[in-house]
Amino acid sequence: MPTRIRLMRFNPHVVYVPGKNQVTADALSRAPVDQAELSDDQLANEVEFFAVHSINILPATPNNLKQVNEA
Numbered sequence: 001m002p003t004r005i006r007l008m009r010f011n012p013h014v015v016y017v018p019g020k021n022q023v024t025a026d027a028l029s030r031a032p033v034d035q036a037e038l039s040d041d042q043l044a045n046e047v048e049f050f051a052v053h054s055i056n057i058l059p060a061t062p063n064n065l066k067q068v069n070e071a
Contacts, residue, residue: 038046058065 055065060068
């Protein structure tokens with residue numbers, strides 16, 4: 001079965017997003033930091049910073065975040 005026919009059941013909505021706004025892809029494309037160089041406290045701080053920053057840039061309302069948290 002051709003791919004196009006299989007994809008007809010979906011209704012994709014394509015939106016252009018400038019590269020500077022694609023922070024997830026940008027973060028994933030970075031060279032990984034050698035974790036052996038970081039102490040446990042430094043690594044915990046890095047993870048905490050990334051998590052807080054990721055939540056702060058989400059275009060979500062407090063109600064939506066509550067629903068995600070509950071799910």
